[in-house]
Amino acid sequence: MIIAERKPLGEIAMMVAPHEKVTVIGCRSCVAICLAGGEKEVDTLVSAMKLKSMNEGRTQYFDGFVLERQCEKEWVKEVEDKILAADVVLSMSCSLGAQTIGDLYPEKIVVPGLNTAMFGVPEEQGVWSEKCLGCGDCIIHTTGGICPIARCAKSMLNGPCGGSSNGHCEVNLEIECAWYAIYERLKLQDRLDLMDTVRPPKEWSTSHSGGRRVIVREDAKLTPHQIRGKEASL
Amino acid sequence: MPDREPKIVGFCCEKHGIDSVDLAARSGRQYDSSIRLVRVPCTGRVDGTHLLKALEEGADAVFVLGCLEKNCYYDTGSIEGRKRVAYVKSMLSEVGIEPERVEMFNASSSMSWKFSEIASNMVKVAARLGPIGSRGGGR
Ligand code: SF4
Ligand code: SF4
Numbered sequence: 001m002i003i004a005e006r007k008p009l010g011e012i013a014m015m016v017a018p019h020e021k022v023t024v025i026g027c028r029s030c031v032a033i034c035l036a037g038g039e040k041e042v043d044t045l046v047s048a049m050k051l052k053s054m055n056e057g058r059t060q061y062f063d064g065f066v067l068e069r070q071c072e073k074e075w076v077k078e079v080e081d082k083i084l085a086a087d088v089v090l091s092m093s094c095s096l097g098a099q100t101i102g103d104l105y106p107e108k109i110v111v112p113g114l115n116t117a118m119f120g121v122p123e124e125q126g127v128w129s130e131k132c133l134g135c136g137d138c139i140i141h142t143t144g145g146i147c148p149i150a151r152c153a154k155s156m157l158n159g160p161c162g163g164s165s166n167g168h169c170e171v172n173l174e175i176e177c178a179w180y181a182i183y184e185r186l187k188l189q190d191r192l193d194l195m196d197t198v199r200p201p202k203e204w205s206t207s208h209s210g211g212r213r214v215i216v217r218e219d220a221k222l223t224p225h226q227i228r229g230k231e232a233s234l
Numbered sequence: 235m236p237d238r239e240p241k242i243v244g245f246c247c248e249k250h251g252i253d254s255v256d257l258a259a260r261s262g263r264q265y266d267s268s269i270r271l272v273r274v275p276c277t278g279r280v281d282g283t284h285l286l287k288a289l290e291e292g293a294d295a296v297f298v299l300g301c302l303e304k305n306c307y308y309d310t311g312s313i314e315g316r317k318r319v320a321y322v323k324s325m326l327s328e329v330g331i332e333p334e335r336v337e338m339f340n341a342s343s344s345m346s347w348k349f350s351e352i353a354s355n356m357v358k359v360a361a362r363l364g365p366i367g368s369r370g371g372g373r
Binding site: 008009010013040043044047048049050051052054055056057 | 282289328329330331
């Protein structure tokens with residue numbers, strides 16, 4: 001899932017400072033699970049912002065609610081009235097939600113309340129870690145199911161580097177060395193031969209390095225005829 | 235100085251928290267009438283929104299009173315309460331509001347003196363700081 005983190009309240013306050021009516025919109029999906037932009041986080045943020053205005057003796061209106069998924073147009077359109085009534089929308093979803101609102105209502109100012117950090121997983125309560133960089137050409141079947149692109153600081157395809165020490169990464173000794181973990185996993189699976197297999201340079205054009213990616217499924221796309229039919233039924 | 239009485243809200247767990255308040259009352263100890271108590275099943279039920287909402291609705295100070303950490307009726311409820319109070323304090327600091335407006339306290343049901351101590355402590359804080367916004371923009 002997508003892992004995000006709330007921006008410092010001072011930064012959020014600065015972004016919304018020029019505006020009077022602030023609509024805060026959270027999301028019930030990934031960012032609720034990582035405790036950044038779900039119902040409770042929206043409520044506490046709205047309260048904290050109201051208190052800040054009270055303390056400064058200014059009138060600023062904050063209204064907050066959450067959508068099921070802010071990155072899907074259908075859910076966003078359901079709250080169109082509230083978006084149009086706002087002077088600024090403070091999005092408490094990942095940047096995908098913020099950009100969905102911005103693309104649907106280009107005349108509206110949408111500011112991000114969260115820093116979208118990574119594709120990761122909850123490791124334990126209150127801890128999230130990165131596991132994938134979305135390279136577009138997954139190779140974890142050759143690395144014991146552990147991603148060296150995201151989990152090795154140097155994204156090495158053939159590791160470990162000389163800095164691996166007692167299972168930790170030389171870049172940050174708090175973090176496990178991905179290649180140490182890959183070695184241990186392959187050993188457990190009796191597939192250590194994969195450590196000796198040289199992985200050739202990766203085709204990076206499928207990653208962000210190849211430019212913005214768009215995935216199209218022709219079988220899923222609606223034909224112009226279907227679109228007209230759908231519009232007529234609304 | 236503000237021209238109104240301070241307003242203080244206390245969220246008390248219904249186990250040791252409330253019992254310590256009852257014992258204080260039965261022992262003839264009085265507490266300031268500016269304090270309003272809200273009974274909660276456990277301090278683990280108290281969320282950041284409850285504390286912030288109380289301030290938003292006009293409380294000058296808010297506190298949470300739960301069981302002693304090693305003697306919590308629900309084992310870890312008062313630990314949760316402490317963590318949430320700490321988080322709310324950090325949010326308040328970030329928006330320029332005195333974090334001491336929110337505090338966590340612990341008591342066991344036999345500590346008859348504890349609640350008077352907590353009450354006078356919070357009354358002092360509320361009187362010193364006044365209502366939010368009364369000092370023209372906090373610190
Ligand atoms: S190899 Fe690429 S797609 Fe697979 S987990 Fe790593 S970054 Fe993600
Ligand atoms: S120590 Fe391990 S994780 Fe760190 S850069 Fe080297 S191979 Fe990658």
